[in-house]
Amino acid sequence: xxxxxxxxxxxxxxxxxxxxxxxxxxxxxxxxxxxxxxxxxxxxxxxxxxxxxxxxxxxxxxxxxxxxxxxxxxxxxxxxxxxxxxxxxxxxxxxxxxxxxxxxxxxxxxxxxxxxxxxxxxxxxxxxxxxxxxxxxxxxxxxxxxxxxxxxxxxxxxxxxxxxxxxxxxxxxxxxxxxxxxxxxxxxxxxxxxxxxxxxxxxxxxxxxxxxxxxxxxxxxxxxxxxxxxxxxxxxxxxxxxxxxxxxxxxxxxxxxxxxxxxxxxxxxxxxxxxxxxxxxxxxxxxxxxxxxxxxxxxxxxxxxxxxxxxxxxxxxxxxxxxxxxxxxxxxxxxxxxxxxxxxxxxxxxxxxxxxxxxxxxxxxxxxxxxxxxxxxxxxxxxxxxxxxxxxxxxxxxxx
Amino acid sequence: xxxxxxxxxxxxxxxxxxxxxxxxxxxxxxxxxxxxxxxxxxxxxxxxxxxxxxxxxxxxxxxxxxxxxxxxxxxxxxxxxxxxxxxxxxxxxxxxxxxxxxxxxxxxxxxxxxxxxxxxxxxxxxxxxxxxxxxxxxxxxxxxxxxxxxxxxxxxxxxxxxxxxxxxxxxxxxxxxxxxxxxxxxxxxxxxxxxxxxxxxxxxxxxxxxxxxxxxxxxxxxxxxxxxxxxxxxxxxxxxxxxxxxxxxxxxxxxxxxxxxxxxxxxxxxxxxxxxxxxxxxxxxxxxxxxxxxxxxxxxxxxxxxxxxxxxxxxxxxxxxxxxxxxxxxxxxxxxxxxxxxxxxxxxxxxxxxxxxxxxxxxxxxxxxxxxxxxxxxxxxxxxxxxxxxxxxxxxxxxxxxxxxxxxxxxxxxxxxxxxxxxxxxxxxxxxxxxxxxxxxxxxxxxxxxxxxxxxxxxxxxxxxxxxxxxxxxxxxxxxxxxxxxxxxxxxxxxxxxxxxxxxxxxxxxxxxxxxxxxxxxxxxxx
Numbered sequence: 001x002x003x004x005x006x007x008x009x010x011x012x013x014x015x016x017x018x019x020x021x022x023x024x025x026x027x028x029x030x031x032x033x034x035x036x037x038x039x040x041x042x043x044x045x046x047x048x049x050x051x052x053x054x055x056x057x058x059x060x061x062x063x064x065x066x067x068x069x070x071x072x073x074x075x076x077x078x079x080x081x082x083x084x085x086x087x088x089x090x091x092x093x094x095x096x097x098x099x100x101x102x103x104x105x106x107x108x109x110x111x112x113x114x115x116x117x118x119x120x121x122x123x124x125x126x127x128x129x130x131x132x133x134x135x136x137x138x139x140x141x142x143x144x145x146x147x148x149x150x151x152x153x154x155x156x157x158x159x160x161x162x163x164x165x166x167x168x169x170x171x172x173x174x175x176x177x178x179x180x181x182x183x184x185x186x187x188x189x190x191x192x193x194x195x196x197x198x199x200x201x202x203x204x205x206x207x208x209x210x211x212x213x214x215x216x217x218x219x220x221x222x223x224x225x226x227x228x229x230x231x232x233x234x235x236x237x238x239x240x241x242x243x244x245x246x247x248x249x250x251x252x253x254x255x256x257x258x259x260x261x262x263x264x265x266x267x268x269x270x271x272x273x274x275x276x277x278x279x280x281x282x283x284x285x286x287x288x289x290x291x292x293x294x295x296x297x298x299x300x301x302x303x304x305x306x307x308x309x310x311x312x313x314x315x316x317x318x319x320x321x322x323x324x325x326x327x328x329x330x331x332x333x334x335x336x337x338x339x340x341x342x343x344x345x346x347x348x349x350x351x352x353x354x355x356x357x358x359x360x361x362x363x364x365x366x367x368x369x370x371x372x373x374x375x376x377x378x379x380x381x382x383x384x385x386x387x388x389x390x391x392x393x394x395x396x397x398x399x400x
Numbered sequence: 401x402x403x404x405x406x407x408x409x410x411x412x413x414x415x416x417x418x419x420x421x422x423x424x425x426x427x428x429x430x431x432x433x434x435x436x437x438x439x440x441x442x443x444x445x446x447x448x449x450x451x452x453x454x455x456x457x458x459x460x461x462x463x464x465x466x467x468x469x470x471x472x473x474x475x476x477x478x479x480x481x482x483x484x485x486x487x488x489x490x491x492x493x494x495x496x497x498x499x500x501x502x503x504x505x506x507x508x509x510x511x512x513x514x515x516x517x518x519x520x521x522x523x524x525x526x527x528x529x530x531x532x533x534x535x536x537x538x539x540x541x542x543x544x545x546x547x548x549x550x551x552x553x554x555x556x557x558x559x560x561x562x563x564x565x566x567x568x569x570x571x572x573x574x575x576x577x578x579x580x581x582x583x584x585x586x587x588x589x590x591x592x593x594x595x596x597x598x599x600x601x602x603x604x605x606x607x608x609x610x611x612x613x614x615x616x617x618x619x620x621x622x623x624x625x626x627x628x629x630x631x632x633x634x635x636x637x638x639x640x641x642x643x644x645x646x647x648x649x650x651x652x653x654x655x656x657x658x659x660x661x662x663x664x665x666x667x668x669x670x671x672x673x674x675x676x677x678x679x680x681x682x683x684x685x686x687x688x689x690x691x692x693x694x695x696x697x698x699x700x701x702x703x704x705x706x707x708x709x710x711x712x713x714x715x716x717x718x719x720x721x722x723x724x725x726x727x728x729x730x731x732x733x734x735x736x737x738x739x740x741x742x743x744x745x746x747x748x749x750x751x752x753x754x755x756x757x758x759x760x761x762x763x764x765x766x767x768x769x770x771x772x773x774x775x776x777x778x779x780x781x782x783x784x785x786x787x788x789x790x791x792x793x794x795x796x797x798x799x800x801x802x803x804x805x806x807x808x809x810x811x812x813x814x815x816x817x818x819x820x821x822x823x824x825x826x827x828x829x830x831x832x833x834x835x836x837x838x839x840x841x842x843x844x845x846x847x848x849x850x851x852x853x854x855x856x857x858x859x860x861x862x863x864x865x866x867x868x869x870x871x872x873x874x875x876x877x878x879x880x881x882x883x884x885x886x887x888x889x890x891x892x893x894x895x896x897x898x899x900x901x902x903x904x905x906x907x908x909x910x911x912x913x914x915x916x917x918x919x920x921x922x923x924x925x926x927x
Contacts, residue, residue: 118709120871121695121870159883163880177884183888185888190895194921206882209882212884217888266870271661319665319682319684320665320682
């Protein structure tokens, strides 16, 4: 079982309770205004990468999945959308195709962890801590990308949803947020009172979380007052991911000092009758990403969105028209700085002897190589050994 | 390189470790002991509880809670449970009286019989008409889907608001005719909160919550919507202070678990082509086999391999459900079972064992030392501290092994330990959202007429009841609940409780308003 103690929060951020200077806030926010932003999306449950980016050029793909393969491009209504003559996109991801064609979306195949676990919990833990095989790591890699010290926005790191994602736990303050609109104490007087009670608490963990919360409430106040209207005709799907991305876009455009954001979407564990469920989920997934891209418009130049899932699924379908736990998976990166329009990574093949343990897509690119390139190339965080301790990059993926 | 990191971490943790170890030796005062046992063995103290426990003596009170059958149950609770008829029905009865969409379609198509009872018959007729109309509309216009979605959502929201202001009784009546299916989930959720707040057998309720979460199923996964009521009642509740092995067996054969982790679809590889028609081609499914070892018994580092997962899956082929969409029961189907020889964790299971293969697997797993440790550590994490002392876990594991997995004996070892009543355990854990809300309702002596709004508050804090989609269940590590979204939800709950603004809940404002508000403060978040 993983050790997850909470953190004594970094006290580099000046304590600011009632009567804190709005000038302080202005400065902190201004200092991050033109900064690069990273949005990470976790597909929890081990998404079936082989049916998301379809290796239609592989005979073994069709041989191993007689009941659940996605048809070759041009083979009818539910056929894959051609990408490069070998790979195709699942048809439910059609909203992402134009972004790939504009070369703003890159796909990296056969990514994963050097750790062999097929446990959802452990694999997610490793992918969020950034230290495969090491359970004792207390903080997450996304928190470690944050620079230390100086004046920082209280919402520089945001985790969408009712829980703070493992990957954002750590010494730097990070906020979990259900909804921007409801992010307030309903009774203003009570809010002030609670703020001082948390500030005075001898419980360092609760005191730290209280401080982060009340600072973020103050900063997001102006956003709560107006209804957010996405730009560029973007329509976000109603599901959790769409609504998370919509609010992340809102915070980016409001220049509140956001640097990294995390959103997740569960339900990718398709052991049974995979096709209809995957199709629906991918539509929400693709439409959400596309809406975000559209909404941000030119601002997308400063943003990279990356997607990951803890491991892939068996190359062959199982006995229930689904797939069981596998190994390598596919990752997406979308944004202005991405060298897109390509399917990157070394493809290991799907013939039995090419498979990992005779059953799963083999890992040819460490997930930290992909994230590392984004962290250094996009965020400009050069201390990769701090973000991924014990890891040495194996050369360029060609993403940024 | 990896060794270096580990070393650095060990060094960093060392001073903390020594400090923590000393705290688990430090005794609590009498008052602290009373406060502590009430905060751990119950969902929180009610007014007057501390005095009662003090009078009885801490040890005696613990022993009483370990024997819930000796405690007279609250009549107020029994009256509430009486309002919710679904709690007592079998899954087959639920499927008929609270028809599922599949059931309605089956009746509409003449594949199932229309019920005899005239009132039920009327409901069936009305609802299956609605289904037919919906199917026709769908065929007609796909382009209006979005509008329809919005309209549907509007209706649902209105319904939700209306239901929110009703009493449990009114809601039960309303749902029975409008949306019977929803009544099953609503009553299960409401009952959980009524029990947490009102039951005199508090430890029993805490343990039902703990073990349900250990053997988690997800209420919103298909047939589990109407299989979960029986699951908690028949596969979890009877065993929480009994033999662990009995609970594993009961969950393994429960339709809810068979459906949730897909084992009901798993058949022998060589039987693949025998199913009628191409669409029915089926074979092995590893899902249950893996989680049985990783999450229910051995633990992820308990010493099993991928090969063991496959072998265990083979042993459980043919463990299925008779018509899950109609609330069917467990059934073993010998003809799709893998009859070959298997080897599980080095133990040979001879060919031709049939249903006994799965039973044998369970015997191997529950007797395994990894299971003794895994179960003990998890209990200690819930009742003692997020990082429970290893010495205590070892003693609990020894009791587990010696007693053949007797959970009452394991609990007794833990609750009578020095570590449990120590400064290391005292107020060491963050309350889960359920503990926070149920505890607040108990402490303020709240009168409850509908517990759905409270359940909604718990969901906003991050713990929707019966709705953890992943088989891991919610974390037992209290610190996972520590974040800004959760904190804010806790504060807002306390504010609306103190102002009597929460539907279905009423407190005596003169006496308890200030206390209720205080529940948003840091001091209230730990137990």
